[in-house]
Every structure is written in structure tokens, then in C-alpha cells.
Amino acid sequence: MTIPRNTRAKERILEIILASDRALSQSDVFGQVDGLCDRVTVYRVLDRLVSEKKIHKIVNVDGIINYAGCSSCDTANLHQHDHLHFSCVRCKKLSCLENHHVNVTLPLGYAVQELFLTISGICPSCG
């Protein structure tokens, strides 16, 4: 329980992620900070932004973790991520389909915490 601070790097990184129309990986972000901070700082800031619930993680189909802003999900109390993600095999764009929620029902005994739903295929721009 440390008190978070707003630093230049943190502000810039959040800005980059929110401005993007696609989810970004650590290296994508590092490529865009353009020398403002160290590579290690990017790792640390991303972790911080996730735990502060400003952004959320999306595991892409290749196992690479990407980050996107929390928009539909950033209601103070309920922080849910039950929306779909789409990963285009052609243009490689990974995007949140914010208003495509999925409700799954599991066998008895399972307690759901988070949903990780990513669909690969061809996106509208590439199709």
C-alpha cells in the first residue's frame, strides 16, 4: 500500500495507450516513449497502471501481453473485463470490442474471476 505518484513517464505512457486505437505491447510502448525513460521503467509503469486500474492486460494469441485503456470498464466499484478482443491475423491489430460482452456459464464449482476472450481472424479493414 504505497501512495502512487504522477510522474512524467507514467503520464506519457498512459497518454500513449489511451491515444492508440489498438492494444499495445511493452515494446510498442517503449518504441513510442522515444527515449523519455528507460525500458525497465516502461515495465514498471505498465504494472503500476494495471494495478491502479487505468489500463488492462490482454494476452494476445501468441502469448504477447498487450495493454489497452479501461473505458467501458472503469466504473469505480465494478472493474469488469468481460468484453471480447479481436486479433487480426493480417494487420496484426489487437482491439477491444468494448460492447461485445459474453456471458459464459461454467460447470458447478467454478468461481469466475476474469474472462480472457480473444478471437483471431480478419478485421473489417482487412476483409
Add this chain to the structure above:
Amino acid sequence: MTIPRNTRAKERILEIILASDRALSQSDVFGQVDGLCDRVTVYRVLDRLVSEKKIHKIVNVDGIINYAGCSSCDTANLHQHDHLHFSCVRCKKLSCLENHHVNVTLPLGYAVQELFLTISGICPSCG
């Protein structure tokens, strides 16, 4: 298009994966082969087993790639993996819920290729 051979390492690795009640990562597998073969061989055999459709990949919620046997999905012609996976945050077990399929509908313009569906939470044994 090379003709695959059945080697000791390949047989043992497939055996390990099929005997497991959970999906295994490369390092899990390497831990279990107990010196039978090299680390590099595990990587190569896993790739081979995937392309031979004996096993399938599951990207866990942390981005780590795991492998599980193909059972419900190994029908000769149709090799689909549209079933759910469950990742227990307590015991870390990652398992296939073979008979829990999900049908999603996407906005117009998207062409679906593959589904990656993993739910995290507490599994029955841990709940």
C-alpha cells in the same frame, strides 16, 4: 513435408502431456522428462506434436504457452478448438473444459478464424 519419426523423446513427451490432468508448459514438460533429452529437443518436439495435431497450444492468462492433448478435437478432418479453458488463480491449474463450447457473434465485417477463451478464477478443488 518431411516424414515424421517416432523417437523416444517424442513418445515420452506425448505420454507426459496425455497423462496430465492439466495443461503443461515447456518448462513443466522439461521438468518431467528427467534428463531424457535436451531442453532444445523439448521445444522442437512440442512444435512437432502441435503440427501433427496430437496436442494443442493454450496461451495462459500470463502469456505462458501451455500444451494439452487433443481429445474432443482430434477428429481427422475438423480440428477445432472452440472450447473453454479454466485457469485457477490458486492452484495454477490450467485445464480444458472440453465440452464447454461458446458461440460468439461478432459485428459485421469480422471473419472468425480461431477462438481463445480462458477464464480465470477458483477451480472446484480449490473453492
Add this chain to the structure above:
DNA sequence: TTTATTAATGCAACAAAATTGCAATTAAAA
């Protein structure tokens, strides 16, 4: 069974990705 072919392996080197320790910096409270 023996021989020939080439898939598969081991190993070392390499490359990429992520983590850690620690001194120096700096945001924010006092």
C-alpha cells in the same frame, strides 16, 4: 540382416525478454 537416407538430437553459441539491486532522483506531503 545390412545399407542408405535423412529426420531428430545434443551442445554450444546466440539473441531476446524480463527481473533485480541499489544509488540517485524527484513528486508530494509536511
Add this chain to the structure above:
DNA sequence: TTTTAATTGCAATTTTGTTGCATTAATAAA
């Protein structure tokens, strides 16, 4: 302004995955 400790940079380290190549061995052919 002074104080506190969160944050950062940087080097070192660890972890993870890949590649080249000589050697081994599975399988088919003789």
C-alpha cells in the same frame, strides 16, 4: 523549504527461446 519515500536509471543477472552444425538413430530399401 525541508522531509519522506515513491520512482527511476543503469548495470548485472536471469529466464526464455532460437540457430548452426556435427552426430545419432529411425525407417525404408536392398
